[in-house]
Amino acid sequence: MSDDTELETEIETGTLPLDAWHRSNGARMVEFAGYWMPIQYTGEHGGIFAEHEWTRNSASLFDVSHMGQLALSGDDVAAELEKLLPGAITTLKQGRIRYSLLLNEDGGVLDDLMVTNGSDQYFLVVNGATKWDDIAHLREHLPDEVTLHYGDDRALLALQGPQAAAALENIVPGVSELVFMQHGMFDWGDYRLGVSRSGYTGEDGYEISVRAEDVQAFADALLADTRVRPAGLGARDSLRLEAGLPLYGHDMDENIDPVSADLTFALTKKRRESGGWLGHAPVAKVLADGPAEKRVGLAIEGRMPAREGAAIFAGDTQVGRVTSGGFSPTLGRPIAMGYVASDWAQDGAELEIEVRGKRLSARVTPMPFVPHRYHRGS
Known part of the structure; x- marks a missing residue:
């Protein structure tokens, strides 16, 4: 082999825990944020417009397991996070969620994220395309006393729409008591779920953290309710655009500051x-x-x-x-x-x-x- 030969390493596209489930339900898969993800579903109720309208009128189930689920713990973790995030973390009440930004030294946005006070630890949900850079940034700037755990054994589902509360309450009693930007831990049979009343569609709804090995059974339980149908990235994008919500990597990046981004x-x-x-x-x-x-x-x-x-x-x-x-x-x-x-x-x-x-x-x-x-x- 000559010295000037260039070696190219092809990065394999990852699969979500529900990959086979999506395909069996008629999903058209595309590459997004390093993963194969459903952009829309085929069949009688499929298509971006149909899935969009169903979310507005009933409840749609989105798979957002590509997002990074991080847990931080240790002495003064909230105060240490405040050195990196411009939001108030030390005064964030237990069970409450705050939208915040990870910034670089020039004030550019490295990522937007959700921070939750989980009592003994703080949970961060970061964007899938930036999660590895975010983890590296956090590890570089946080002291050794703060422990960072990446929950790669967990899936994340978003149930969105005006019927989301009733549908989820039907199988996870108590979730309807949550209000927007509030988090709680709930039991589903023998399983423990992390549930946040939040989302990125502009509609009422929830994001549910569930063990990857349990997510298919949980998704099937939700879809057993006729008010719930699966939806893909296409509808999620049209919904968040109507809601005026920026998408990282498109409407903001490390060269754009929060003031210019209207954040x-x-x-x-x-x-x-x-x-x-x-x-x-x-x-x-x-x-x-x-x-x-x-x-x-x-x-x-x-x-x-x-x-x-x-x-x-x-x-x-x-x-x-x-x-x-x-x-x-x-x-x-x-x-x-x-x-x-x-x-x-x-x-x-x-x-x-x-x-x-x-x-x-x-x-x-x-x-x-x-x-x-x-x-x-x-």
Whole structure:
């Protein structure tokens, strides 16, 4: 073999614990975040639009086991997490969940995640495509006294829609008492489940952590309820777009700060001033000076959708780019989100998006495009 021969190592696409189950239920599988995942199902009730509408009206079961489930424990773990996350972790009540961000030294977003106070430990759910980098980042910056465990023996399901609470309560009594962004441990037969009332569709629903070896039986138990049907990545993406929720790697990345990404709510107000978290100084500067560009919602005229990468214009000047876009099944028209220069980020600003050599009229509009229906209690 000559010295200049290049060796290429092909990384094998992983499979989820429910891989065979998806295929037997008629799923069309695609590669996503390093795994084979269902994008939609075939058959009478399958298809992205059908699965989207079923989620809006009943309950859909999504497999999100590609996400990273991490557990952190040790002395002062909450205080140590606050050195890396801009949210208030030490004051997070037991059983409560907070959306937060993992930032680099320049204030760029490495990942967005959910943090749960599980009493004796803190749970983090991170994105599947970034989980190994997240784990490396956490291990690099957290002290040795903090133990990090990656739950690769667990699956994660999301049951979403207005009938999700009734369907899950039917087999896991007590879960209906949870409110949005609250977590609890529940028994299903002889098994212990971690249940959070949360999700990424804009609908009421749950994310359920279950042992990988038990997940097929649990999924079958849910689908035995006629209110529940399986749904794939396609419907999850159209739902989160209607909900105005950003997707990591598309609507934000390590080169985009939280202020530009319109995620300032994830920066706890007191901690914006006190600092003490990685990336605080550059983010504080953007807060003080204002961002050069901002993530906005875009309502598009006509029927043609604008996809990621499409250029956004004000007259002859390009002022931004689309980061997520598609046709909204609920609204019956195309919508998008993207970044535009701050001068054009105000609601009602009239812009154009270039798609296939044509200019589509678009208007900056508030998000979410479809109101959230989270269960926040009385």
